[in-house]
Amino acid sequence: MLKWKKALRISRMFLLFLIVAVLIPEDVLITAAKAQTVVDIQQGTEDVILDDNEKAETKQEELSTEEEDTPEPEPLLRGLIRDEKGNLYFYKDGEKIRNSWKTVKGNKYYFGKSGKAYTGKKKIGKATYFFTDSGKRKTGWKTIHKKKYYFSPKNGKMVTGRKTISHYLCVFDEKGVLTRKIDKNKKMIALTYDDGPSIYTPRVLTTLKKNDAVATFFVVGNRVPTYSDTVKKAYDMGCEIGNHTYEHKSLPRLSEAGVKEQMSRTDEAVKKVTGQTTVIMRPTGGATNENVKKWVGKPSIIWSIDTLDWKTRNADSTKRAVLNHVKDGDVVLMHDLYSATASASETIIPELVKRGYQLVTVSELAECRGGMKETGAYFSFRK
Ligand SMILES: [Zn+2]
Numbered sequence: 425m426l427k428w429k430k431a432l433r434i435s436r437m438f439l440l441f442l443i444v445a446v447l448i449p450e451d452v453l454i455t456a457a458k459a460q461t462v463v464d465i466q467q468g469t470e471d472v473i474l475d476d477n478e479k480a481e482t483k484q485e486e487l488s489t490e491e492e493d494t495p496e497p498e499p500l501l502r503g504l505i506r507d508e509k510g511n512l513y514f515y516k517d518g519e520k521i522r523n524s525w526k527t528v529k530g531n532k533y534y535f536g537k538s539g540k541a542y543t544g545k546k547k548i549g550k551a552t553y554f555f556t557d558s559g560k561r562k563t564g565w566k567t568i569h570k571k572k573y574y575f576s577p578k579n580g581k582m583v584t585g586r587k588t589i590s591h592y593l594c595v596f597d598e599k600g601v602l603t604r605k606i607d608k609n610k611k612m613i614a615l616t617y618d619d620g621p622s623i624y625t626p627r628v629l630t631t632l633k634k635n636d637a638v639a640t641f642f643v644v645g646n647r648v649p650t651y652s653d654t655v656k657k658a659y660d661m662g663c664e665i666g667n668h669t670y671e672h673k674s675l676p677r678l679s680e681a682g683v684k685e686q687m688s689r690t691d692e693a694v695k696k697v698t699g700q701t702t703v704i705m706r707p708t709g710g711a712t713n714e715n716v717k718k719w720v721g722k723p724s725i726i727w728s729i730d731t732l733d734w735k736t737r738n739a740d741s742t743k744r745a746v747l748n749h750v751k752d753g754d755v756v757l758m759h760d761l762y763s764a765t766a767s768a769s770e771t772i773i774p775e776l777v778k779r780g781y782q783l784v785t786v787s788e789l790a791e792c793r794g795g796m797k798e799t800g801a802y803f804s805f806r807k
Pocket of ligand 1: 618619668672708709
């Protein structure tokens, strides 16, 4: 009985001990341990006495401090490295390369003045290139702000002017924007207007614009300054400005100097307005000869459809002359000096588009059909 009571008392004490142990929070125990450490430190001497090992370590630290100017060389940065801002650089022997091209894994990059890789459309020297957001040069077609550009697969350069891509003759403006795309496999003709510019030219331009078409204007040089805005508008639309002499002179009657003067004065007048001289000419009345063809210094463009609009001054007659005879590769002669011709154009142009003709400039037509020679005279450009 007594033994049993003793056993019960021992059990109670053990249970109590367990409860106390569980109830004391852990941090109290830790604090107690820390207090012990603090007490240990306080019990030490105030003067810091270093043992031999600590001395050696301090010596080592002092040496390291002295060596700060010439630290142990870190491994040199090499290759493509992007910084925390996302800028891409190329390091050669630890240095950023600048103002130079670099090919990495078949991709071409350009690193500018600051060493940063170019992105987007960028000019380098005289040429413009395109780089993706990751700095890689991209070639081929690229649409930027809804405008189409083409970067040559050969050298990456942005294309301006005319360029054949696949079976299309593509026309790009000076900024590289694609303005027109001519399908070489489809039928096309060149409408040409002589003797202007005049007050009727803007009507023809409006009709062309509405139908997404262009034409060629063989201008008389001395009329250009009066209608410079019209000439500029035509040029900016993608129309071609050709040379039709300065004073509408018959060239076979002139001397070499006379012919050349008629040509150069017109070119000067046109260049003042468009910034470009003409690349084709039309002799007045279609009259030319071997000497004149040489002296004019550019291809002579005659015609394959003569509307006689200058003679009839009748819109219906002009319409019939074109619409009853037109075929692929034709060069159509009209004159933007007459109201009747501007009216006829308002029917002719949409009707030709409806029939599937691409209305192109003479130079574009020629380029699609084998080109021109400087001393050549051309009536049409057939396939
Ligand atoms: Zn004429």
